[in-house]
Amino acid sequence: xxxxxxxxxxxxxxxxxxxxxxxxxxxxxxxxxxxxxxxxxxxxxxxxxxxxxxxxxxxxxxxxxxxxxxxxxxxxxxxxxxxxxxxxxxxxxxxxxxxxxxxxxxxxxxxxxxxxxxxxxxxxxxxxxxxxxxxxxxxxxxxxxxxxxxxxxxxxxxxxxxxxxxxxxxxxxxxxxxxxxxxxxxxxxxxxxxxxxxxxxxxxxxxxxxxxxxxxxxxxxxxxxxxxxxxxxxxxxxxxxxxxxxxxxxxxxxxxxxxxxxxxxxxxxxxxxxxxxxxxxxxxxxxxxxxxxxxxxxxxxxxxxxxxxxxxxxxxxxxxxxxxxxxxxxxxxxxxxxxxxxxxxxxxxxxxxxxxxxxxxxxxxxxxxxxxxxxxxxxxxxxxxxxxxxxxxxxxxxxxxxxxxxxxxxxxxxxxxxxxxxxxxxxxxxxxxxxxxxxxxxxxxxxxxxxxxxxxxxxxxxxxxxxxxxxxxxxxxxxxxxxxxxxxxxxxxxxxxxxxxxxxxxxxxxxxxxxxxxxxxxxxxxxxxxxxxxxxxxxxxxxxxxxxxxxxxxxxxxxxxxxxxxxxxxxxxxxxxxxxxxxxxxxxxxxxxxxxxxxxxxxxxxxxxxxxxxxxxxxxxxxxxxxxxxxxxxxxxxxxxxxxxxxxxxxxxxxxxxxxxxxxxxxxxxxxxxxxxxxxxxxxxxxxxxxxxx
Numbered sequence: 028x029x030x031x032x033x034x035x036x037x038x039x040x041x042x043x044x045x046x047x048x049x050x051x052x053x054x055x056x057x058x059x060x061x062x063x064x065x066x067x068x069x070x071x072x073x074x075x076x077x078x079x080x081x082x083x084x085x086x087x088x089x090x091x092x093x094x095x096x097x098x099x100x101x102x103x104x105x106x107x108x109x110x111x112x113x114x115x116x117x118x119x120x121x122x123x124x125x126x127x128x129x130x131x132x133x134x135x136x137x138x139x140x141x142x143x144x145x146x147x148x149x150x151x152x153x154x155x156x157x158x159x160x161x162x163x164x165x166x167x168x169x170x171x172x173x174x175x176x177x178x179x180x181x182x183x184x185x186x187x188x189x190x191x192x193x194x195x196x197x198x199x200x201x202x203x204x205x206x207x208x209x210x211x212x213x214x215x216x217x218x219x220x221x222x223x224x225x226x227x228x229x230x231x232x233x234x235x236x237x238x239x240x241x242x243x244x245x246x247x248x249x250x251x252x253x254x255x256x257x258x259x260x261x262x263x264x265x266x267x268x269x270x271x272x273x274x275x276x277x278x279x280x281x282x283x284x285x286x287x288x289x290x291x292x293x294x295x296x297x298x299x300x301x302x303x304x305x306x307x308x309x310x311x312x313x314x315x316x317x318x319x320x321x322x323x324x325x326x327x328x329x330x331x332x333x334x335x336x337x338x339x340x341x342x343x344x345x346x347x348x349x350x351x352x353x354x355x356x357x358x359x360x361x362x363x364x365x366x367x368x369x370x371x372x373x374x375x376x377x378x379x380x381x382x383x384x385x386x387x388x389x390x391x392x393x394x395x396x397x398x399x400x401x402x403x404x405x406x407x408x409x410x411x412x413x414x415x416x417x418x419x420x421x422x423x424x425x426x427x428x429x430x431x432x433x434x435x436x437x438x439x440x441x442x443x444x445x446x447x448x449x450x451x452x453x454x455x456x457x458x459x460x461x462x463x464x465x466x467x468x469x470x471x472x473x474x475x476x477x478x479x480x481x482x483x484x485x486x487x488x489x490x491x492x493x494x495x496x497x498x499x500x501x502x503x504x505x506x507x508x509x510x511x512x513x514x515x516x517x518x519x520x521x522x523x524x525x526x527x528x529x530x531x532x533x534x535x536x537x538x539x540x541x542x543x544x545x546x547x548x549x550x551x552x553x554x555x556x557x558x559x560x561x562x563x564x565x566x567x568x569x570x571x572x573x574x575x576x577x578x579x580x581x582x583x584x585x586x587x588x589x590x591x592x593x594x595x596x597x598x599x600x601x602x603x604x605x606x607x608x609x610x611x612x613x614x615x616x617x618x619x620x621x622x623x624x625x626x627x628x629x630x631x632x633x634x635x636x637x638x639x640x641x642x643x644x645x646x647x648x649x650x651x652x653x654x655x656x657x658x659x660x661x662x663x664x665x666x667x668x669x670x671x672x673x674x675x676x677x678x679x680x681x682x683x684x685x686x687x688x689x690x691x692x693x694x695x696x697x698x699x700x701x702x703x704x705x706x707x708x709x710x711x712x713x714x715x716x717x718x719x720x721x
Contacts, residue, residue, distance in 0.1 A: 048107075048171065049178050051128065055103050055142045059134045063095040094132070094289040099176045101287060104130030104143045105216035106154050109167035111187065114150050124166065129154045131215055132289045146215045147257040155223040159193040162186035170198045170216070203564050203592065210283045210652060211671075214246045217564070225558055226250045230259045230499065233555035235527040235543045239588035240574070240702030241565030244528045245669060248501045249281065251526050253288045255499055266498030266523060270295045271516060273504040276650030277669040298512050299478055301519065302485035305427055309475030313537045313688050315456050319479035320509025320538045322549055323447050328487050330443040331433055332373050335422050338363060343416045345388050345407055352388045359384065363420060374491040377421045381408040384416065426487035427471045430480060434458050435468055482511045485518075494518040504669055505529035505546060509538040513549035525552055532582035533668060535696045537688060563588040565671060567596020570708045573720070574701035580719045581695045597674075597707030604713065606638045612676045612709045613644060613659060619706070621673030622653050622660065626700045628682035629663040635678065636661060664700050675704035681714045694719060 071084050097103065110124040127144045129151045134143040144151050153163040165186050172180030182198045185191045202217050218226065225247050228234050234251070238244030252270065256263055270285075270293055272278040278295045285293050299307065311319065318324070339359040345352045362383045366376040385407035392399045407413060433440050435458050444453055458468060468474045476484075488494070500520040502508075506529035508516070516525070527550065531540060540546045547555040563571055568590040575587040603609060609625070616623045625646070627635055639646050645657040649666045660672065664683045677683075677700050684693030694717065701708070710716075 045178070045181060048181060051142070052103060052178050054136075055128070055130075055134050056097055058136050058142050059095060059097050059103065059132075061137065062134065063092060063097075066091050066095065090291050093286075093291055098287065101131070102171065102173045102176065102178070102216070103134065104128040105171055105173075107167075107169040107171075108151070108154055108157075108165055109169075111164050111166045114164075124164075127151070131213070131287065145257065147254045152223070152227070155218050156220045157186055158220075159186055170196055172198045172201065200592070200594075210279070211245070211281045213284050213287050214243060214250065215288065218247075218250065219243075219562065219564075221558075221560065221562070222247050222250075226254050228556070230255050230262070230524055233525045233527070233547070233550075233552040235505075235529075235547055235555050235557045236560060237530065237543060237557065237585075238528070238560035239530055239532065239563065239585075240571065240699075241563040241590070241671075242560035242588060243564055244530070244560055245281065245503055246284070247560070248503060248526045248528045249284045250288070252293055252499065252501055253285060253290050256290050256293070259498075263498045264292070266496070268293045268499045268501075269497050269519065270501045271301070271503065272297060273507060273668060274666065276648075276666050277504070279650035280670055298508065298515060299481065302481040302515055304484045304488060305471065305474070305476045305481055307476050307478050307481055309477045309480075311477045311479050316477070316479045317509075317538050318448065318452050318456050319477075319483060320511045322510035322514065324483060324511055325486055325514060327433070327440075327444045327447055328429070328483065329490055331429055331439070332424055332487060332490050333367070334443060335424055336363065336367065337420050339416065339420050343384060343412055345410050345412055347407070347410075352391050354384055354387045358387055359416070359420070362387070372489075372491060372493050373424060375493070377417065377423065380417050380421050381413050384408070384413050385410075424487075424491055425471075426484050426491055429487050430483045431468065431471055431474055433483075434480070479509070479511070482509070482515050485515050486511060489518050494521075496520055496522040498523040499525065501526045501528070502550075503528045504533075506531055506534040506540045507536045507668075508540065508546070509536070510545075510549040513546055514551070517549065517551035521551060525550065525555070527552075527555070532578060532585055533695060533699050535665075535668070535687070535692055535699065537692065539692070539695070559586065561586050561588055563590040564592065565705055566590060566702050567592055567594060567598070567704070567706065567708075569595050569598040570704050571702065573598060573708075574698055576720050577694050577698045577701075581691060581698060594706070596704070599709045600716075601709060601711045602713070603711045606634060607642075609635065609676060609678050609711050610638050610642045610644065612711055613639070614642075616674035616676060616707065616709065617644075617658060619674055621706065622658050623674045623676070624660045624662050624667075624670070624672035624703055625676045625678065626662045626664055626667050626703060627678035628686040629665050630686060631678060631682055632661060632663050662703075664696055667703055668699050671703055671705055673705050674707045675709070677701060677708065677710045679712055679714060680710060680720065681712065681717055684717050 066088060069088055071081060106129040107126060108129060109126045112124050127150055128142065129146055130143040131146060133141060133145040135141050153165045154168060157163040157165040157168060168184045168186060170182045171178055180198065182196060199217055222243055225234055225236060236244045236247060252268055256268065272281065272295065274297060282295060339356050342356050343354045343359060366379060382404065385404045388407050389399050389404050434456060437457055440453050440457065497519050500516060500523065502516055502525060505527045527546065529540065534540055543557050547553055566588065571588050571590050578585055578587055601612065613623060613625055625635060639661065644659060646659040646661045647653065647657055649660060649662050649670060662670065664686065680697050683697045683700055684690065687693035687696050697717065
């Protein structure tokens with residue numbers, strides 16, 4: 028029978044459906060292997076004009092080969108859809124439907140007919156959104172269960188059968204609750220309808236996702252990137268994509284998700300990486316960091332940069348051959364004021380100024396009967412007198428030197444912060460107050476720049492020369508960014524869009540985000556859409572219920588996460604008298620399958636490390652991959668954000684709170700630490716628990 032491309036005709040169910048599905052899996056793997064071999068066999072010697080083209084094409088082929096890799100322990104497809112009618116065809120009586128296998132990437136046979144459909148394709152969408160109430164023309168949805176790479180089970184939902192009641196998928200629950208060993212994995216088999224809506228939202232709009240612990244916001248952001256690359260590949264190939272995480276450990280943890288989905292070109296980094304104009308060797312006290320991160324600093328920097336512009340009071344005399352051309356001061360002033368009024372970048376205006384002066388000279392030449400062309404204008408713009416005038420009127424500005432002067436010259440700062448920062452705020456950010464006895468910093472290289480200083484330099488750099496904009500940026504753990512850091516990220520997507528991910532309750536910096544509307548405004552995306560995820564798929568019910576006791580104290584009004592897991596999880600509070608009991612709790616949890624994290628206040632890490640070593644228990648640092656022999660990670664509370672473990676021992680909650688500069692930040696850090704467990708949590712304490720947990 029004839030059929031549209033994209034599916035397999037429905038056939039009579041075999042006597043042994045599992046064997047039939049295993050056979051299709053084997054055939055699909057063979058087809059994927061053939062696709063990879065076809066790419067490997069390509070000969071490009073006769074199709075490239077030069078070595079540059081050859082290098083580019085060779086790299087593209089290498090990326091394609093990597094994208095077609097068959098990962099033996101990763102299911103090639105995880106579901107099947109049986110359409111009642113062929114997608115796109117008129118739903119006429121008796122019209123035959125089709126079936127589609129839904130997987131991580133597209134696989135076709137030797138004739139080009141698809142054997143597995145990419146999860147991002149429109150025809151795959153009902154796998155995530157179809158329901159008994161709205162079956163979306165799906166008669167059957169089948170989920171597959173795997174052990175390693177072997178297909179071992181399947182589960183059917185007859186969405187149009189009124190006799191079959193809606194039920195929670197056991198395979199879906201098993202996949203969600205599967206032990207966490209190694210780096211973060213994709214969630215293509217378990218994306219929920221509310222998550223899918225965010226994943227498939229268009230490239231043109233910015234989306235902000237507020238999500239509590241375990242709601243899958245990070246995975247949603249990464250899968251949205253994968254979807255956008257599928258739907259807008261050519262555009263994003265030109266403009267680029269970037270994932271921004273809070274630290275290197277977090278980025279290492281998530282770095283395998285996109286490659287597993289066949290996407291190899293997405294850059295990853297931190298905000299510090301974006302603004303690495305200088306070497307960061309210093310730190311700020313919290314009050315100074317808060318002021319430096321305040322959006323008001325942008326105006327201080329703008330004033331300081333444009334203060335270098337001097338309104339001309341002298342004419343410019345251009346000599347060409349035997350003729351002299353005079354541009355009067357009033358005309359120069361008009362040119363300068365016009366450039367200032369246009370509010371273009373300082374550097375762009377400086378580059379335009381000699382051309383504007385040259386144009387004024389050319390107008391005089393034409394009036395005198397000459398016929399100068401563009402070459403003459405360029406020559407006049409390079410004239411010594413013109414270059415001298417430009418240097419005097421609009422001198423070059425080095426951003427790092429400018430910021431250094433603002434932070435070390437009290438008078439210079441006062442002149443440009445007047446009406447913006449009060450006197451105490453100015454004193455707070457100055458490196459050396461007059462009479463303090465501290466030596467003045469005399470060079471950019473000698474300065475001990477802080478992370479907040481680097482952001483100021485990035486702002487100044489953008490005021491001088493526009494920052495390159497990417498097509499799409501994903502910003503994770505965004506609640507910890509300062510307004511100036513949001514501006515730094517926003518500069519990287521001025522002509523693109525963003526996915527902002529975070530949880531206001533997990534803000535652990537003194538400048539933590541107060542509202543997502545405010546954050547989007549600093550990002551330059553005030554029209555961004557704010558979505559909230561409240562269904563928890565990772566943290567067990569008993570654990571998230573206990574942690575949510577802190578919400579009224581750290582984020583009043585925020586909706587608590589409601590765990591949708593059937594397994595309530597393991598949770599225990601233990602009063603201890605010695606560190607050995609903490610080690611014993613780790614040994615107990617290591618008896619289970621999966622990973623274990625020991626999370627503690629940063630100051631407690633050396634003592635715990637020594638105790639683990641003495642007990643002969645091996646451990647790794649956050650971000651490192653677990654092995655069969657080493658499944659325990661020793662985690663400073665300051666690095667716990669974004670990470671997850673099957674089981675967690677949380678040591679001394681009060682010490683976690685006390686390790687932060689203020690109680691609210693400490694309680695937020697504790698909330699983060701309490702919500703890292705996937706299956707079970709033991710809280711150990713010698714000191715009394717924080718009263719907010721009572």
